Amino acid sequence: MLQLYADWHTHSFYSDGSMTPEEIVAAAARRGLDEVAITDHGPRGMFIGIKAARFYLELKKQAARLAEKYSIRVLIGAEANVISLDGDIDIPDEVAGELDILIAGLHPQVWCKSFKQTLTWILPNWLGRYSGWLREMMRETNTRALAAAIYKNRLTFISHPGLMMDVDLDEIARACSDRGCAMEINAGHRYDRDKVIKAALKWGVSLVVNSDAHYPESVGEVAEGMVLLEKNRVSPAQVLNARKGQPVLEVEQATAGNFYSHPASSRRLT
Numbered sequence: 001m002l003q004l005y006a007d008w009h010t011h012s013f014y015s016d017g018s019m020t021p022e023e024i025v026a027a028a029a030r031r032g033l034d035e036v037a038i039t040d041h042g043p044r045g046m047f048i049g050i051k052a053a054r055f056y057l058e059l060k061k062q063a064a065r066l067a068e069k070y071s072i073r074v075l076i077g078a079e080a081n082v083i084s085l086d087g088d089i090d091i092p093d094e095v096a097g098e099l100d101i102l103i104a105g106l107h108p109q110v111w112c113k114s115f116k117q118t119l120t121w122i123l124p125n126w127l128g129r130y131s132g133w134l135r136e137m138m139r140e141t142n143t144r145a146l147a148a149a150i151y152k153n154r155l156t157f158i159s160h161p162g163l164m165m166d167v168d169l170d171e172i173a174r175a176c177s178d179r180g181c182a183m184e185i186n187a188g189h190r191y192d193r194d195k196v197i198k199a200a201l202k203w204g205v206s207l208v209v210n211s212d213a214h215y216p217e218s219v220g221e222v223a224e225g226m227v228l229l230e231k232n233r234v235s236p237a238q239v240l241n242a243r244k245g246q247p248v249l250e251v252e253q254a255t256a257g258n259f260y261s262h263p264a265s266s267r268r269l270t
């Protein structure tokens with residue numbers, strides 16, 4: 001069975017999560033993870049964003065102490081918002097350069113760089129939750145913005161493509177393939193994740209499976225994602241946070257229902 005060693009998508013109370021950074025790390029250690037990333041929403045998220053980008057640097061300062069206390073690697077990243085149709089994101093370069101992981105995702109609660117695009121692009125997407133017609137109508141624009149963000153920024157992966165804001169997954173996977181950017185299977189939300197896996201397989205794009213946890217009990221909770229990977233026969237080689245070529249012995253160390261295993265992996269994102 002495919003095993004993961006890391007959860008690279010969690011939210012602390014610095015954005016819209018309920019947890020302190022320490023609670024995230026403690027929960028990840030309890031799950032038997034070797035690595036966890038705290039990836040709060042970018043500052044332009046309406047009601048969900050971090051107060052200011054400089055708080056990521058504050059989180060960075062806490063990471064080493066927490067890693068030592070819980071004997072687990074702690075990464076600090078951001079789930080950036082795409083804030084223009086040209087692919088701009090809401091993390092300044094000087095902060096992005098300090099992060100271990102940079103994610104970008106489309107969210108229909110965001111202040112764009114220009115107020116006009118908030119009205120003409122984001123608002124119709126927000127209303128699209130009530131209208132299939134609007135959702136479809138915005139697909140091409142969403143695809144253009146996300147693809148531009150993939151080309152413009154050095155992203156580790158894109159979060160939940162196709163959730164809340166419809167995109168052409170084939171086009172997005174092609175951009176990811178060009179740029180060496182992975183695509184996420186988000187275990188914390190229900191959307192058409194089979195389609196994401198199929199597009200990634202077609203274009204040879206790496207996948208990552210994460211919890212998107214906002215509460216302690218969800219950290220490392222990726223069971224739904226793992227079932228989808230198994231169903232689509234995805235090889236561990238194509239999953240960035242999966243163990244590669246682990247000996248069968250390690251399975252004995254994993255607890256029931258836990259997809260992670262010991263000992264610590266040497267893989268590290270920079």
Ligand SMILES: [Zn+2]
Pocket residue numbers: 079105107159160
């Ligand atoms: Zn998100």
Ligand SMILES: [Zn+2]
Pocket residue numbers: 009011079159212
């Ligand atoms: Zn998230």
